[in-house]
Amino acid sequence: MTEIHEAEAGTATTTAARAHARSQAGTVVDCMPLLPPPPGTLWSETVAAGGYTHLVLPAGTVVTLTDRDGDACAHLLLYVTGRPWERLNAADTVKVQWNAYLTEGSQLLSDQGRVLATLVEDTSGRHDALAGTSTAARNTARYGDGAAHGPSPAGRELLTLAAAKHGLTRRDLPAPVSFFRGVTVAADGTLHPTGSAGPGTRVVLRLEQHATLLLANTAHPLDPRPAWHCSPLQVTAVPGEVTGPGDPHWDATPERHRAHLNTAALGAR
Structure with a gap:
């Protein structure tokens, strides 16, 4: 009780509370944004397991x-900034490119046939554009809790919080793509998780339009382990240029070339 009273006394008045708050300046924890961002970067953050982040970034980032x-497990949604009705469409992303598996060179497409981002580097190879993210009901059934601030938060709950920061609601949440937890499709159509490629792997995305990113870092819905598992996710954004003619990604396939033409024709860059 003595320790509790001493702690309360340290913030018992407005002056003491202010002094206590200011004493925390410069405190660094494992998962947090780096402010100011390191030189040459737009943003740098480590997202906690069970956490989320949201960013508005210019084209070319x-x-x-x-x-x-x-x-x-990074569950990602992308929206065109200023035109949030144009957003990531995971179904078109795999359908238009004739490939169910995301890898280096893959585009993340909207339902308007335009490119939101190009995957320009991939050292993981364990990703999923098919299963979507977890829900509160599913996580509650599996782990006992699926609330956003609980011990095993569901991806949809975290993305709902991120979306709200930009005036978006649950109805604005399509199925995300997930990075770092793989899924394969069997001959009978069933999905089979392939797990992680291990620590230190990365994916690099080039934004092809001004974009709003929503990211939830939580267990994949098909994770076979009985307990909820997740670890921190590092996010770094640096300035860059959109894909243009002459870049190998510009006309890697006829479908990808047309998607870039559709994007450039809009003048959204």
Whole structure:
């Protein structure tokens, strides 16, 4: 009780509370944004396991996601800034490119046939554009809790919080793509998780339009382990240029070339 009273006394008045708050300046914890960002970067942050972040970034920005400890799962949504009705469409992303598996060179597409981002580097190879993210009901059934601030938060709950920061609601949340936890499709159509590629792997995305990113870092919905598992996710954004003619990604395939033409024709860059 003595320790409790001493702690309360330290913030018992407005003056004491202010002094206590100011004494925390400069405190650094494992998962937090770096402010100011390091020189040459637009943003740098380590997102906690079960956490989320949201960023508004200009076209051309290069976003690096790193699975620091080998158990992150980055559930990503993208919206065109100022036109949030144009957003990531995971179904079109795999359908238009004739490939269910995201890898280096893959585009993240909107339902308007335009490119939101290009995956320009991938050292993980364990990703998923099919299963979506976890829900509160599913996580409650599996782990006992799926609330955003609980011990095993669901991806949809975290993305709902991130979306609200930009005036978006649950109805604005399509299925995300997930990085660092792989899924394969069997001959009978069933999905099978392939796990993580290990710590230190990364994916690098080049934004092809001005974009709003929503990111939830939480367990994949098909994770076979009985307990909830996740580890921190590192996010870094640096200035760059959009893909243009002459870049190998510009006309890597006829479908990707047309998507870049559609994007450039809009003048959204």
